[in-house]
Amino acid sequence: MIRLDPSLSKSERISVIATWIAALLVILFLMAPIITIVPLSFTSDSLLSYPIPDWSLRWYEVLFGSDMWMRALWNSLYIAFFATILAMILGTVASVGLTSPNFPFKGAVMGLLLTPMIVPIIITAVASYFFYAKLGLTNSYLGMILAHALLGTPFVVITVTATLLGFDSNQVRAAYSLGCKPIPTFFKIVVPQIQPGIISGGLFAFVTSFDEVIVALFMAGTEQFTLPRQMFAGIRENIDPTIAAVASVMILISLILLLGIQWVTARSEKLKAGKT
Amino acid sequence: MAASSQTAPLTDSSQPHVGFDPKKLKAQVRTAERRKTLRALALVAPLFLFVLVFFLFPIGSLLERSVNSPEFVTIFPQSAAILHKSDNLKTLDEQAFYGTLFEELQIAAKERSFGPVGRRLNQDVTGFISLFKKTARKIKKEKQRPADAKAWFLSQNENWGNPTYLHAMKRASSAWTDFYMLTALDLQRSDGGSIIAVEDEKALFVDILIRTMEISLGVTLICVILGYPVAWVLAHTTDTMRNILLIGVLFPFWTSLLVRTAAWIIVLQKEGPINSMLQSLHIIDEPLQLVFNRFGVYVALTHILLPFLVLPLYSVMKAIPNDYMRAAKSLGAKPWIAFIRVYLPQSLPGLSAGAILVFILSIGYYITPALVGGPKDQMISYFIAFYTNNTINWGLASALAFILLVVTLVFYALYQRVTGGKAGMGV
Numbered sequence: 001m002i003r004l005d006p007s008l009s010k011s012e013r014i015s016v017i018a019t020w021i022a023a024l025l026v027i028l029f030l031m032a033p034i035i036t037i038v039p040l041s042f043t044s045d046s047l048l049s050y051p052i053p054d055w056s057l058r059w060y061e062v063l064f065g066s067d068m069w070m071r072a073l074w075n076s077l078y079i080a081f082f083a084t085i086l087a088m089i090l091g092t093v094a095s096v097g098l099t100s101p102n103f104p105f106k107g108a109v110m111g112l113l114l115t116p117m118i119v120p121i122i123i124t125a126v127a128s129y130f131f132y133a134k135l136g137l138t139n140s141y142l143g144m145i146l147a148h149a150l151l152g153t154p155f156v157v158i159t160v161t162a163t164l165l166g167f168d169s170n171q172v173r174a175a176y177s178l179g180c181k182p183i184p185t186f187f188k189i190v191v192p193q194i195q196p197g198i199i200s201g202g203l204f205a206f207v208t209s210f211d212e213v214i215v216a217l218f219m220a221g222t223e224q225f226t227l228p229r230q231m232f233a234g235i236r237e238n239i240d241p242t243i244a245a246v247a248s249v250m251i252l253i254s255l256i257l258l259l260g261i262q263w264v265t266a267r268s269e270k271l272k273a274g275k276t
Numbered sequence: 277m278a279a280s281s282q283t284a285p286l287t288d289s290s291q292p293h294v295g296f297d298p299k300k301l302k303a304q305v306r307t308a309e310r311r312k313t314l315r316a317l318a319l320v321a322p323l324f325l326f327v328l329v330f331f332l333f334p335i336g337s338l339l340e341r342s343v344n345s346p347e348f349v350t351i352f353p354q355s356a357a358i359l360h361k362s363d364n365l366k367t368l369d370e371q372a373f374y375g376t377l378f379e380e381l382q383i384a385a386k387e388r389s390f391g392p393v394g395r396r397l398n399q400d401v402t403g404f405i406s407l408f409k410k411t412a413r414k415i416k417k418e419k420q421r422p423a424d425a426k427a428w429f430l431s432q433n434e435n436w437g438n439p440t441y442l443h444a445m446k447r448a449s450s451a452w453t454d455f456y457m458l459t460a461l462d463l464q465r466s467d468g469g470s471i472i473a474v475e476d477e478k479a480l481f482v483d484i485l486i487r488t489m490e491i492s493l494g495v496t497l498i499c500v501i502l503g504y505p506v507a508w509v510l511a512h513t514t515d516t517m518r519n520i521l522l523i524g525v526l527f528p529f530w531t532s533l534l535v536r537t538a539a540w541i542i543v544l545q546k547e548g549p550i551n552s553m554l555q556s557l558h559i560i561d562e563p564l565q566l567v568f569n570r571f572g573v574y575v576a577l578t579h580i581l582l583p584f585l586v587l588p589l590y591s592v593m594k595a596i597p598n599d600y601m602r603a604a605k606s607l608g609a610k611p612w613i614a615f616i617r618v619y620l621p622q623s624l625p626g627l628s629a630g631a632i633l634v635f636i637l638s639i640g641y642y643i644t645p646a647l648v649g650g651p652k653d654q655m656i657s658y659f660i661a662f663y664t665n666n667t668i669n670w671g672l673a674s675a676l677a678f679i680l681l682v683v684t685l686v687f688y689a690l691y692q693r694v695t696g697g698k699a700g701m702g703v
Contacts, residue, residue, distance in 0.1 A: 012611045023509035026502045027524035030582060033539030034531060036549060040542065049547040090323040097319025102312040113323060116331055118688050120640025122657040123335065123677045126664050130341075131334035150330050153323060211532045213643055218664070228534045235538050235647055244542070247535040258530040 034251060041244035048241055059241040069246060072230035079141065079226060080209035083148035087205040090149070091156025092198050096190065098157070099164040110157070117154035121214045124151070129218040139221030147215045152205025159204065163197030163268070196268030203261050210253070339681070342460075342674035346451040347396040351389055352380045359449040364469060365442055374425035374436075378415070385412035393448075399669055400455065401444040407435055443467040456675035481659075485679065488655040491570075491645075492638035495577045496585075499634045500627065502578065503585035507626070510586070511593035529583035537647050540576045541567055544648075572648040580644060581637055585630035588695075592626025625694060632691040636684055656680050 008016065040048050044056035063069050097103060098110060116124065128147050129138060137143035167190065175185040191198070213228035220229055227250060234243050349356045355377040362368040384390040390408050397404035411432045422428040429436035447455060447465055458464055458471065462479040466472045473479070506525065510518055528536065542548055544567035551563040566572060596619065604614035642657035656676055663673035 009611065015611070019505045020509055022502075022505040023521075026506050026582070027521060029502070030528045030579065031524055033536055033543055033579065034528060036543050037535070037539040047547065048542050048545075050549045050552060090326055094320045094323035097316040097321075100312065100316035100319075102309065103316040103320065104313065109320060109324065112332070113320075113327055116327065118636075118684065119335065120657065120680055120684055122640060122642045122660050123338070123681055124331070126660060126673060126677060127334035127338040128330070129664070130338060130670075131330070146330055150326065153327070157323070207530065211534070213534055217661075228532060231534045231538065232643070232647075235534070235541065239538065239541060239545075243538055247532075247538055250532045250535050254530045254532060254535075255527065258526060 037244050038248045038251065041241060041248040043241055043244075046240060048239060048244060059245040062242050063245045063249070066242075068225075069227075069230065069242070072225050072227045073249075075141075075224055076210055076227040079144045079148055079224070080206050082145045083152055083209040084202050084206045086145065086149035087152035087156050088198060088202045091153045091201060091205075092160050092194075094153075095157050095160035095164055096186070099161055099167075110161075113157055114154045116150050121151075121212075125214045125218045128215060132219060138219050139224065141224055143219055144216065144224050144226075147219055148209035148212060149205075151212065151215070152208045155204035155208065156198070156201035159201035160194060160197040163194045167193055196264050200261050200264045200268075203257055203264070207254070207257055210257075335681075338674050339678050340674075341670050342456050342678045343453060344451050345396055345448070345453055345455070345671050347392040348445065348448040349451045351384050351393050352377065355380055355445075356449040359442075359446045362446070365439070365446055368442075370426055371424075374429055375421060378418075378421050378425045378428065381408075381412060382415050382418065382421075385416045395668070396671075397444055397448055399459075399672070400447060401440055403435065404441070404444070407433055407441070411436070439467060453671075456671035457678065459672055460675035460679055481676070484654075484656055484659055487653075488639055491573060491577070491653070491655060492635050494574060495581060495638045496631050496635045498574065498578045499582050499585040500631055503582055503589060503630065504627070506582075507586050507589035507593050507623075510590045511596070525583050525586055528579070533580060533643060536580060537576055537644050540572065540579065540648060544572055544575065567648055569650050570653050573645050573653045576644045576648045577638060577641060581634045584633045584637060585627075588630040588633065589623065589626040592629075593623050596622045629691060629695045632687055632694060636687045636691065639683060639687075640680060 039052060040050075041059055042055050042057065043052045044054040044058055045052065094113065098106060098113075103109070124147075132138045132143045132147070135143075137146070171189050171193075172185055175189050176182075180188070210226075211228060212226075213232050216224070216226050216229040217232065220226065225233075227246065231243060231246055234240075234246075355373060358369060358373045358376060359365075362373075381390065384393075390412055394405040394408035397408075411429070414432055418428075426437070435441050447453065455465070459474075460481050462474050462482045463471050464474050506521075510521055510525075513521070543550060545551070546563040546565070548566075550566060551560075554560045555563065566575075600618050600622070601614055604618045605611060609617070639655070640657055641655060642661060645653055645655050646658055646661075657680065660673050660676045660680065663669045663676065
């Protein structure tokens with residue numbers, strides 16, 4: 001586990017071990033809230049405190065029986081799904097153009113396309129609120145989808161342009177010379193090879209939308225409340241174990257998405273390794 | 277791409293090469309290249325337009341609000357023009373001014389359109405809203421413009437002749453204004469037109485800016501101290517161990533922000549596990565206040581931002597060869613000197629990239645301080661939201677957003693410089 005170089009002196013060994021202890025404590029700190037909150041969601045008590053008197057699924061029953069939380073879950077999935085699709089399409093198509101050697105002012109345009117990731121989200125939220133209000137798109141699903149898609153596009157652009165750099169564009173020429181039209185070429189030759197980039201970009205975009213609360217705070221009416229937005233309201237009012245149950249469900253979803261990304265990355269690395 | 281134009285000369289090979297014209301070929305190549313460029317542009321165009329219309333334009337109009345407030349000029353165009361022309365009110369044509377103000381206020385009172393003007397002026401001098409309301413109620417009953425408009429206004433309320441009020445109207449008499457930007461920096465225009473500091477009890481925003489910087493710097497520093505050993509361990513262990521530890525860093529990173537914030541409130545609250553543990557160990561008698569204060573903000577923000585420091589630092593450390601440290605030591609350097617002079621400088625690019633990233637993200641944080649902080653721990657983002665939603669003062673919200681954006685972009689430029697444009701997260 002700890003690789004202690006035999007050449008190390010005694011004092012160095014001590015400092016290496018001390019570093020390890022420090023690192024493990026920090027990782028414990030990182031995991032602590034997650035480790036704490038999940039068991040609390042299974043309490044039979046209505047207080048969020050340890051020791052847990054008895055185990056029960058009571059709060060999950062409350063959660064899955066609540067119209068409010070179920071609508072929030074549905075809203076989150078619905079908005080994140082369409083925002084992701086939109087971000088994936090716009091981001092992938094743009095990435096193909098951006099990586100073309102003929103594209104002028106590549107750096108500047110790329111920088112501009114990535115700004116939604118850099119600008120503090122509160123500024124984006126307030127600006128969107130004023131702008132969408134003029135279009136009558138606040139308190140609407142379309143507004144939320146557009147705003148979240150915008151936040152997701154930089155991730156798609158980053159991951160897809162990165163995979164496109166490893167793509168041999170001679171294959172496109174080969175396909176053309178064999179008589180394939182541009183659009184079928186794109187779907188048959190390009191997409192299968194940059195798929196890992198598109199999928200991981202899409203997963204990032206999904207998580208961005210699924211976790212997003214500040215834009216939702218300004219733009220969503222009660223009808224469009226997403227899970228984080230509903231949680232925000234819940235935390236402000238009073239924290240009861242339902243919040244812990246929602247949190248546990250969201251932790252599970254993040255875990256699935258994280259494993260998804262790890263799987264896609266591992267697969268694309270295998271593909272790359274297979275090629276060389 | 278542009279397959280047809282490229283293959284055209286080739287399929288013509290049945291014909292003798294008599295008509296071969298290098299100029300024509302060059303032109304064809306140029307057309308093909310131009311077509312490729314156009315195609316690349318067309319592919320980027322949808323996203324570019326999307327970002328332009330739904331992001332850059334809204335941000336631009338938000339920023340414009342911080343320097344442009346056309347309420348007074350729009351509703352009282354002629355009165356504003358007269359005020360604007362006057363040299364600091366000394367050359368104000370009073371009869372003309374009060375006369376037009378009477379007419380324009382009468383129209384505005386009937387159309388009930390003076391509200392925004394009252395609110396705008398009230399942001400400068402408190403009392404304008406009631407002044408406008410009361411006078412408007414009376415002015416609707418007046419049949420015609422009185423001969424001495426100024427006397428009429430003064431008989432309604434003597435504040436209509438008060439230089440403080442007149443100067444506020446004068447300041448609002450042009451749509452372009454530095455009023456909000458100055459307010460956001462605790463400055464104001466004196467009646468003489470020079471920039472001065474606001475009274476101490478009104479000064480608020482410089483403190484908020486300093487507080488934002490202070491919390492962000494604190495969080496960055498804590499992240500550096502906590503993150504360095506983690507990154508070092510990740511970079512110097514076996515693959516299996518690294519993967520296990522990386523999950524410990526990435527799993528919280530992927531967990532929803534709100535989940536983590538809620539979890540910290542639960543962990544740190546008075547009945548929470550930390551307090552009950554300390555109490556059962558008899559370290560403390562009374563539960564400690566660990567949340568809804570600055571401590572809670574530091575804990576939750578550090579927790580959320582730490583992975584942003586660890587990951588880039590780890591990816592840089594991974595690439596540092598062990599040989600340098602060994603060489604330094606074999607040449608007689610003491611281990612800690614070798615570390616400070618050989619290892620640390622090589623890890624510095626990752627450390628500074630991570631630290632700047634943490635700082636940038638931290639200054640813009642809103643949700644976490646809003647939920648785990650007390651009223652004295654709120655950062656600039658909170659006030660942007662506050663002036664947008666609670667106290668409707670969009671100009672001030674925009675001015676604060678302007679400042680936050682500028683600070684963020686400055687540090688982002690620094691980040692770009694440090695990373696050389698390559699933002700490596702190592703995963």
